[in-house]
Amino acid sequence: MVKRVTSREVARAAGVSPALVSRVMTGKGHVAEATSARIREAAAALGWQHNALAASMVTGDAPLIAVVTARLEFDWRAQVLSRLLAAFEEMGVAPMMFYAAEEDRVAALIAETGRWQTRGVVVTAGDVDPGLAGSILRQGRFVAGLNRPVPAAGGYAVGTDNAAAGAQAAELLARAGRRRIAVLAGPPDSRAGGERARGFVGAASGASVVHTPGMTAADGAAAAEEWLALPPGSRPDGVFAANDMLAIGFIDGLRTAGVRVPDDVALIGFDNLPASSWAPYDLATFAQPVSLMVEGVLAHIDATRRPGGAGPAQGGMERLPATPILRSSLGLAAPEGEDSGERP
Amino acid sequence: MVKRVTSREVARAAGVSPALVSRVMTGKGHVAEATSARIREAAAALGWQHNALAASMVTGDAPLIAVVTARLEFDWRAQVLSRLLAAFEEMGVAPMMFYAAEEDRVAALIAETGRWQTRGVVVTAGDVDPGLAGSILRQGRFVAGLNRPVPAAGGYAVGTDNAAAGAQAAELLARAGRRRIAVLAGPPDSRAGGERARGFVGAASGASVVHTPGMTAADGAAAAEEWLALPPGSRPDGVFAANDMLAIGFIDGLRTAGVRVPDDVALIGFDNLPASSWAPYDLATFAQPVSLMVEGVLAHIDATRRPGGAGPAQGGMERLPATPILRSSLGLAAPEGEDSGERP
DNA sequence: GTGAAAGCGCTAACAT
């Protein structure tokens, strides 16, 4: 550790008091143009940087936001993070990451965020404990859940309307003339998968639910094996996969056995992965409202900084609609909306 | 902002001096078991959390590490980040993210990291300015570049040995009996693409270099158009794509025109994306040494914390070998190494 | 427009 330059030294070099240096940095109070310039020069000459730690301590407000996250291989998480980080950068707040190796570490991580005087927490993984959220909220900090509820008064949560999308999937498959339909729901404990499946089943009586151990392409391929093992007469001819990975693995598995998509099985996935638009798949899917979710979070953060504080958001979760992307895997004769084919 | 609880209040509640509370938190100095317990109880009762900001200020060492990054859609970046964040979490240091919306913001971001008294900077995007790196290093902080050099004495850098992999790609295509070979190098200003292409060309005289505007599947498909536009006699029969996205788009483009892979064109990509192993592609590729890169960075950070400081690393970049993943797109009769097929 | 003085919440000698 080398001796650090302090604002006092800058002040002395510029022939002013430390208070003036502070005023120049914070922009609060009036400083003569000439003095300000002299101070900046002195700072540059000494290589001084404004110490954010010290400043935060005395003001009691650190321009810090905590982001609780987990495996970034998940598409929506990486996307959402990219945009959140870009926005925070622009807002001039520094994001601190709290990475959960295991889902059950999330509560501990959320608690940790308080040690750094962060303005609040954005949670993109795991579950938000009501008591914990409440205590953070009571400190005047915010708690924002992405694709997960924040069950506490004053908490904010946005997410994809999975159930509505599920219902829409059922409707699309019906419109494509499919009668025996099924949903690949992912693991029984998958929140998103469960919601999508419930919406699907709710809109289509008689739909069957197939759980898979995970939500990878390999799990989709395994589901294809199961499909092939069914007596031909009872095989579903329309399938909604809770995500694109599952759908892609399912397609690959079916094709290996000579089954045709969409002729033999119509298919729709979820996530609008880049791969869904690739030639071998041309997979119909749903695009998550990533931009809107991020905007929602940013708007909430912004609201908590203003006089009135955040609005009346009371533990409910704002549900944003996913956008159906119609592609040939659905086997719809003539999609009324043109295939947008846009990337996520 | 609500009135915050301080260690002094905890001390009073526990009937001790503030110093003891500090000792319990830092674990330095001896505290009687009973006293320690009393203090912890008081803290819990008051809902007090140790203030990391204040502690860091007085010790002069904040357990903070800056990570400069950019678009997380890039596969290796998301992978590397996941592991780095997990490791930092385990080390008990908090990662602060500095997100570069544009490559040319990187220098400014690296400079910013000093304001938070971070122990050092891990750079995963853009270029590291030598002067800037030098001044950070002189402050006793570390600078670690991932897949980019840190041109300053004491800086550390690890990355994939792109040139060696390029050479190996050429060799593999030769072994597959290909004579007219080419490389899809990506944009002329792509560092990784350029290195891979140079290694390829260096190992195979007569190889042609094709630049593409970007490195997406769409760019690969456009390259396929170009390939098809060539007179049949002069079309390359072996292609090395600087990444899997490009390769996949190229395959899709060729197939649409009835060209067969590997019969008409043998192909090898780079990155070992999950998609490379999917049935329609079964794309030979190279896996980046992600784990080793991360380990290198962690070891360097660890070294900088010890007495001797970091080793003699002097601006050079540690080059780690990419692992070839042999798959059917290469058209090798009998791969001597079994297809590992492992995911990245 | 500028300076002096008093802390922010904690830790680190140095005492005891």
Add this chain to the structure above:
DNA sequence: ATGTTAGCGCTTTCAC
């Protein structure tokens, strides 16, 4: 084993 005393580097009244 515990308490006392100075600060860390900055911001903020309150004077002038």
